[in-house]
Amino acid sequence: MAAHTVSVLDATEGPIVVPSGSCAAMMIDHYADLLSDDDALAAAARRVAGRVREFTQFVVDDLGLDGLEADATGPITFHPSCHGLRHLGLRGYGERVLDHVGVERRPLEAAEECCGFGGLFAVEMPEISGALMETKIGHVEATGAETLVGYDMSCLMHLAGGMRRRGTDVEVRHIAEIIAGEDEA
Amino acid sequence: MTTSTFSERGAAAVGSAAAAAVGDGARHLIEKRAAAVDAYPAMDAMRDRVREIRLHTLAHLDAYLADFADSVEAAGGHVFFAADADEANAYILGVAGEAGAELVVKSKSMVTEEIELNGALEAGGLTIVETDLGEFIVQLSGDRPSHIVAPVLHWTKEQVGHLFADQLGVPYADEPTELNQIARTHLRRIFLRADMGISGVNFAAASTGTIAIVTNEGNGRLTTTAPRVHVAVMGMERVVPTVEDLGVMLEVLGRSATGQSLTTYTNLITGPRRPDDDDGPDEFHVVIVDNGRTAVLGDEVSEVLACIRCGACLNICPVYRTVGGHAYGDVYPGPVGSVLSPILFGFEGREELPYACTLCGACLEVCPARIDLPSLLVNLRERVAQEGTAFSWLDRPLDAYEFAATHPTMWTASIDGASLAGRANRGGWFKRLPWRGKTWTSVRNLPAPAVTSFRRWWKKHHGA
Structure with a gap:
């Protein structure tokens, strides 16, 4: 699958914007290793890795924040997902984007703690994953924010599903949706 | 080593008084570490x-x-x-x-x-x-x-x-x-x-x-x-x-x-x-x-022997804090234990330990020897996956996913099919999925697929 993705992307040009830190980290840090048996593919993987940008990284480092606006009005809180935060070293990126566009961002207790998604971990060890999720949701609820914003789709899907199950009345949005505004389907 | 698996012991420990005490204690220790590190610029x-x-x-x-x-x-x-x-x-x-x-x-x-x-x-x-x-x-x-x-x-x-x-x-x-x-x-x-x-x-x-x-x-x-x-x-x-x-x-x-x-x-x-x-x-x-240490010296994960046994990786690990130490089944629990125990004492009965981790990377940030525990755990996962001795029920769904993801026609058809399911369950959620799907819905709902896929939305709004 990595070989396929690398081949498709290597035939394109320009930045490759990835809306999830975990996916970006996989492409940046692991594809070349996974494909190390094939010199040509490994070289392509390194070329692709050099072009991959996590979404907030692209916005802050490449696009620049000027002219960026937000539609959301109610208070939000932000969960910095682990792979963007630690693997890609994007501490503060999401917060900078949100603060720049002027949404009311409420601090999240233990924001840097994992939400418990963890990829297949979520289905391999659902009870443990669920316990981490409950902790995170509890902290989100305590902020009183109307919207939880994140930059990793998979963590957000997990948290949104947990909130739905728990009856938590908090919207879950990817940070791109905050900037882009809500667009009709 | 008991005959139960980590996930069974971990699931049983979730919410127990012992696990809660470990969670509180570990948080306290890692907060004290953070304060000490702040006060020590070197x-x-x-x-x-x-x-x-x-x-x-x-x-x-x-x-x-x-x-x-x-x-x-x-x-x-x-x-x-x-x-x-x-x-x-x-x-x-x-x-x-x-x-x-x-x-x-x-x-x-x-x-x-x-x-x-x-x-x-x-x-x-x-x-x-x-x-x-x-x-x-x-x-x-x-x-x-x-x-x-x-x-x-x-x-x-x-x-x-x-x-x-x-x-x-x-x-x-x-x-x-x-x-x-x-x-x-x-x-x-x-x-x-x-x-x-x-x-x-x-x-x-x-x-x-x-x-x-x-x-x-x-x-x-x-x-x-x-x-x-x-x-x-x-x-x-x-x-x-x-x-x-x-x-x-x-x-x-x-x-x-x-x-x-x-x-x-x-x-x-x-x-x-x-x-x-x-x-x-x-x-x-x-x-x-x-x-068993001499054998570890020649192993790809030999870096784990640099451990100075401070316990910081345990204290910061969200999984350890949720299940406590006993769930790991050996004397060395937490992230470092999940590397050490299988490699020192053998993988049999410890196949799930490398998976007892969300790869959040918090342990690497606090390890005094900068041991890349997440990467070492992934290395051990590769070995367990080769043997097919843990979570092998995922192999077939993942094979199917890989097939779809590497065949564009199949992928588009799958996405459109999912959109149909989304249409049938408009804006809704799945509360209970059958068979293996229940591993997801046992603790959380699954959002129904979007009625309009991103690809179709993009085509409509930005041209093909």
Whole structure:
């Protein structure tokens, strides 16, 4: 699958914007290793890795924040997902984007703690994953924010599903949706 | 090792009082670490030094161990290299026999837990008393440590109060200082009668044969000086080249473990009592335990042997804090245990340990030796996956996913099909999925697929 993705992307040009830190980290840090048996593919993987940008990284480092606006009005809180935060070293990126566009961002207790998604971990060890999720949701609820914003789709899907199950009345949005505004389907 | 799996034990531990106590205790410890690191600007540079020293030593371990043994012997001590637990235990039992020892005091040592020394000595007719407060509680209650630094992190002070009242015949108390005093009074009498003291070794300096033992209770000092015989037991990777290197380790160990710039007691011991010493043992033995470590040296995950056993990776690990230490099934829990245990003791029955992790990377951020535990866990996962011995039910769904994801026509059809499911369940959620899907919906809903896929939305709004 990595070989396929690398081949498709290597035939394109320009930045490759990835809306999830975990996916970006996989492409940046692991594809070349996974494909190390094939010199040509490994070289392509390194070329692709050099072009991959996590979404907030692209916005802050490449696009620049000027002219960026937000539609959301109610208070939000932000969960910095682990792979963007630690693997890609994007501490503060999401917060900078949100603060720049002027949404009311409420601090999240233990924001840097994992939400418990963890990829297949979520289905391999659902009870443990669920316990981490409950902790995170509890902290989100305590902020009183109307919207939880994140930059990793998979963590957000997990948290949104947990909130739905728990009856938590908090919207879950990817940070791109905050900037882009809500667009009709 | 029990026959249950990590995920079964972990699931059972979720929400238990013991796991909650571990979670609270671990959070407290990691907060103290953070404060200590804030107050010590050199920490990052020292971590680099620690890593450099540890990896250098591991790369030349045979030479440094030989130096260390020579230095210990030159200082009048004895050294025994134990290939495995049985050899280590037999040697220590032999030393006790020759010294006519009956009562043995111990200070805290994880490697003696690893080789199950207490059981071996008891089988040989000796009486063993643990003198570290946590280990004393573990021994009195027949429990097991749940943390490598704080063995009874899973206990509450009230539980300790009841244990002491029941076992030691003292009035119930639950103030930590009172509990400490009860243990101290009880243990002091035993220290004075003990024939032999067994300690662990935090670090050993090759150049001088010096061992360092850090404690907060002073029991390490009594264990190593009051009895006639002192046996220090160490994993073979505890060595560093010089006393200066040992100083570097101590700079980061206390801060990483408990947020202390130094622990209350730091004992540096070189050889037995000298003729002009006021106290100290007549005999000093160091038992250097291999027990699988040589094999790890040649392994891709050998970096794990750089561990200085501070426990910071346990304290920050969200999984450890949720399930506690016992769920891991071995003496070394948490992220470092999930690497060490399978590689030291064998993968059988430990196949799930490398998966007991969300790869959040928090452990790497606090490890004083900068051990890349997430990458090491992924490395071990690759081996388990090759064998197909854990979570193999995922193989077929993942194969199907891979097929769709590498065949664009199939992918588009799958996405459109999912959109149909989304249309049928407009804006809705799946609360209960059948079969394997329930692993997701057991704890959370699954959003129904979008009615319009991103690809179709993009085509409509931005042209093809």
